[in-house]
Amino acid sequence: MTNAPLNAASLRGAVDLSSLVRQHNTPTPEVGEGASDQPAGEASKPSGFATSANDASFTQVLELSNTVPVIVEFYGQGVEPALEPTIAQYKGRFALVMVDATSNPQLVQAFQVQEVPTVAAVIGGRPVQLFSGIMPETDLKEVLEQVLQLAAQNNVTGTLPAAEGSEETEEEPVEEPLPPLHQEAFDAISAGDYPAAIAAYKSAITQNPRDQQAVAGLAQVSLLSRLEGHTADAVRSAAGQEPLNVEAQLAVADLDVSGGHLGDAFDRLLELFPSVDADGKSAIRTRLLDYFEIAGAEDPRVADARRRLTLLLY
Template sequence: MTTLPPVPSGLRGAVDLSSLVNRPPAPAPGAPAAGSPGAPTPPDGGAPAASVAVPALVLDATDETFTQFLELSNTVPVIVDLWAEWCGPCKQLSPVLDKLVAEYGGRFVLAKVDVDANPQLTQAFQAQSIPAVAAVIGGRPVQLFVGALPEAQVRDVFEQVLELAAQNGVTGTAVVDGAPAGAGETPEPEPEPLPPHHQDAYDAIDRGDYDAAIAAYTTAIAQDPRDQLAVAGLAQVSLISRLQGASLADVRAEAAAAPTDVDAQLAVADLDVSGGHVDDAFDRVLTVFPSLDQEGKDAARKRLLEYFEIVGLDDPRVAAARRRLTMLLY
């Protein structure tokens, strides 16, 4: 396995597992398949996978206590949720993470990090926008995604984390107070329902109907132009829609052959944003901007504004690109 595909899990950032894929796989033969709940015993009857006792499957992590999570990650993958009390999308995503960690019955432990109270961890995980989700496998961090993804997409990421963990010999199970993980736990409260048009958009994304998701977000914005979540959602799903069926090699070849063609350059910038290469995308569009006619400049400016929403308006890379765009405009 190399990296997760840029769509649809590339919303608000890229899923990048490349930092661990070159490590040698676990030497033990007959390791259990990643994601198979319950049975940690290899098919050949060898020793069962390790288990580790934890006070709960969902735990708060701090700058001072994170060492214990690094040790824990040698047995079971640790999902890290970087959040803040003031962050609206965090409140959408956190219940999804809680629910899935409980469903996997001890195959993961979830560590919640309040970025305001834990600056060292925030810096260590390079969390420039939140919510941000990472994993720790065998003591090594793996960047996953940024932003509030639908449950189905988060589940896909979890499955691939389990696959990567198995490749690195991390196949254990967490147990709560000596009992099978999840036994007797109080169910997490259901997340607050989304506004109707937002829910319609999420449902459409889950079934791969990006045109319907675009229509739902557009309706939400028409009803409330100040709905920033809808504005960001529209930018994200529009990017996903444009990337459907795109060939990386063809897109880059066309852009190299036509360095001043705005459509060709924006297509490469789409790929860069979806892959997490935000600075490259901004630089590409801003570099070609002065050579464009007015129609091309309008298209480039509109696309940059979409990228700003996708990356997050509080991201310092957005601030730098916005200043550069302003200088080019005036």
């Protein structure tokens, strides 16, 4: 990963966290309370909108991520958590969860942590890899704004209450406004009007073909639009009945990507590629390129899929 500023294409489903969901019910951590001693397996509450979690308590974080996007900060090996002051500026629009990478191997494996600090997000129970290393605050805020946009697309728009007795920030953080067409797309997504969002992103790309945030946003909202009105059972049933039907396989690949199963989507389409005609190959290639934008070039699964596609093309 890199310390360079990320764009919307870097926001992607990382892994399936279902293995971390415990079978019994546990209360959602009340982020925003003051520090208190917690029994083993429960999240501690250092201050403000920050808390700590471990392998045993992460189910609470998944539940919390249905209310607000959760930023997960892995630290350890002489690296201390550093994101709390920035997260506090958003006044409850995020929760921050700090995880000691040296003592939580399940979370380290689930989030594919290779160094500290590593920062990820969880939105509606789904993980999103963000970056590793130390990022300047200006670039960090840009990433956080993109996380808020992705959260809005998934209807995760709550706000946490401030800690009782906590000091209020005197000045509201100054947020850079989105470009007009990006704001138009964002508002349309929030309203569930995917065709309008698609049109706005296309206009942005027409004005600036190098606008990678618009390219990635178009790929994301196009996927949401294609899935609208369909059920997972119907999509998978159709794909099972017609294994060589390109449209049916593209639909189930969309479903896989929406659930964070990027590798499954790549395998499905790349294995189908040699068996279809020229039009089918073109459709698969186009869809894979969309997925590459959604996932981000830094995802190792993207690099592997690009190599496989190149070999199939030539």
